[in-house]
Amino acid sequence: MPGDGIQERVTPAKPRLTREQIAQRTALELPDGGYVNLGWGIPNLIADYLPKEITVYFHSENGILGMGRRARPGEEDFDQVDAMKIPVTLIPGASFFHQADAHLMSRGGHLDVAVLGGFQVSEKGDLSNWKIPGAKGSGGIGGAMDIAAGAKTLIVCMEHTTKDGAPKIVKQCTYPLTALTCVDTIVTDLAVIDVKPEGLILREVARGWTAEEVQELTGAPLIAGQRIPEMSFA
Amino acid sequence: MPGDGIQERVTPAKPRLTREQIAQRTALELPDGGYVNLGWGIPNLIADYLPKEITVYFHSENGILGMGRRARPGEEDFDQVDAMKIPVTLIPGASFFHQADAHLMSRGGHLDVAVLGGFQVSEKGDLSNWKIPGAKGSGGIGGAMDIAAGAKTLIVCMEHTTKDGAPKIVKQCTYPLTALTCVDTIVTDLAVIDVKPEGLILREVARGWTAEEVQELTGAPLIAGQRIPEMSFA
């Protein structure tokens, strides 16, 4: 059975999804015709994995709706950059606007889906994604707080644990917060988890992993059905 | 001497300025290159009396900057109307924008001068200009409250007294208020009066009228110098 066949203890060597696979899995969550903002990090890889048959209108908080792929060498226009300063192309039907309107779209509930990276997500759906305690420098917020406050559906993509093996899904965030009770779905290198009023629902697990193994690496209780499907990529 | 030659008692028959003359006098208050909003009533006549050598950019709160004269028969475009629903022309360098931006210009202090009609102005510069007590119907506010709150300089054009002879410049407004302490200058059919912290300064009187005669028709004390110039039209 997918996801419950392997019963040995978790070891560091056991393969997890790559960042690209997390992005690929998350791409399936995007609705056809939806307006979507992709944040820094893993979310920024998602556009490459969009199913051919659907169209998504990508929003950039610096004032673009309808971004296409990144510009190829020679076709860059440095007045047409995304929120990561990278020159992009447009798809037909794109539009430009100033930043107040761009963030109005985020904060006002007009985006269908936003996908952000995360340092921690709590069992209530609180998100920490902008500052690591003790990190050097000023830190920076950017558009994440407006996006987290306003998107109809917020997906967080991240590794399931830190490099030291500590859970990133926790009972309470200990890192500086981005927004409270904002996350709807978490896609990690081990699982797809929905944040619901009743708790964290384990929707899918990565190939070769069991619900119990995922629970061991999670800092908050997961609600798991009898059979948890394997994470799907199509 | 202009303005102090006639000493007889005021009589109803004594000539006052026409509405057009009030507009003509007020036109001289507009600065070259200024951004100006003209309200309903007498203010709407002002554009016709603008000195030839100056350019004023007229703002309409429905979303036009740079209105020109009214459209002549045959050249009307009913998508290009002013705040009174009347088709207008544009001057070169005009622009269109939505109503939120249009009122942002009024309220945010971007207009150099606004000219409104008035029912009453108090000695502190409070304005009542939108509703007559006891009038039938719903009444209506329109853009006057935003304009009164925000213009750098607010001029009120009105007759000095009501049809019954009651003063419209009063110690305290008894009509529903438009805004508090907003009026800078009052131009009437008898006088030009500046509203200052120290009180109402009588700047000019109409030809054939004395300061004392104007004071008699005014419901609040006027501060008058020794010689009050006659209202000038050029």
Added chain:
Amino acid sequence: MKQKLYATLDQAVADIPDGAQIMFGGFGGAGFPNNLIQALARKGTRNITAISNNCGTREGELGLMFKNNQIKHVIASFPGPHANYFQERFAAKEVTLELVPQGILCERMRAAGAGLQGFYTTVGVGTEVAEGKEERFLEGQRCILEMPIHADYALIKAHKADELGNLTYRLAARNFNPIMAMAAKTTIAEVEEIVPVGTINPEHVMTPAIFVHRLVQAKGLRYAG
């Protein structure tokens, strides 16, 4: 992918239920969704809360809604002297009215669209508009708290649209339409012309498609007042 383009005006308003809160664009005879208003009259939706700068010109614009007694409450800035059907209903207490300064009407709708929960303004301080509203000093000025105005639907009028819902407006017919498009859960635009996707310059889009949920082509029908 969900299509935004509707074949008929009646289909575009077919689900608007009794009691809906609806914004209506237009100012001074320009930019009114007259064709959608007529469809809403045919549909017969009742007990509407209408948000509109004015209340129609005789039977024209929103006037038809009052003639048909479809509106129970209005939030407006300037109902207008020629809004005789409104004025009759208002005098008969069949319609209630909240009068709002015109710029504050825009800002309250924009606040709803922008996901803001209220703002302070000096506009209306000391006037009837301030009655019942929280007052305080901020930045050294007396201010009142104004709350967002949300809507279930916005009926707007644009000049051109592509099939994705990007809109442009002609001249001063823009007025309230872009603000209302941002503020409503479902924005329905009647447009004079549908153009191919990609033919509106992205720099010249006045209402981005994200704010537009239904489109229907309709020509003419203007009330010059």
Added chain:
Amino acid sequence: MKQKLYATLDQAVADIPDGAQIMFGGFGGAGFPNNLIQALARKGTRNITAISNNCGTREGELGLMFKNNQIKHVIASFPGPHANYFQERFAAKEVTLELVPQGILCERMRAAGAGLQGFYTTVGVGTEVAEGKEERFLEGQRCILEMPIHADYALIKAHKADELGNLTYRLAARNFNPIMAMAAKTTIAEVEEIVPVGTINPEHVMTPAIFVHRLVQAKGLRYAG
């Protein structure tokens, strides 16, 4: 009539005094008033409070201002990993920083431009951003009060201008520029091209001339980061 067009960059910034509060447009390498920033560096204005999304890219954009130690306080959303001159000054406590969510930065500037005295938002509730701010429930949600950000000057970058000050921007170089133009007492725009009055379509003006007080033509000078 007062002319808005200045012959040189240096003349356009000649009166900016020490201690001025200044907004700087631009985002992601696009729409930065780099030529005006260099003029301000030559002028040597100090103790500036800067409002800017980020804090420059090495010596580029606002970086030069930090290298020269002209800025004492910054209101920013994302200072940036390549803002090394800022980060050094910040670590040495020579510069103070107020971090603001990017959309709230826009709204606080817009509130200043729009003559509003503050607004409530859910953004930042429960985070460091909320510290010291009034919190209350409105519309059933926890909100914080955010105050307007005013400025003495805005330095912005546009693509085309007519001599009256009507502006257009290229593509995503629009970003913060139109908002800052509304929010400052004196807006100074560097533009790539000056076109005759009447040649910009009134429907396509992106910043109306009322918001622009000084214009100066300047080409080139981009920091791709």
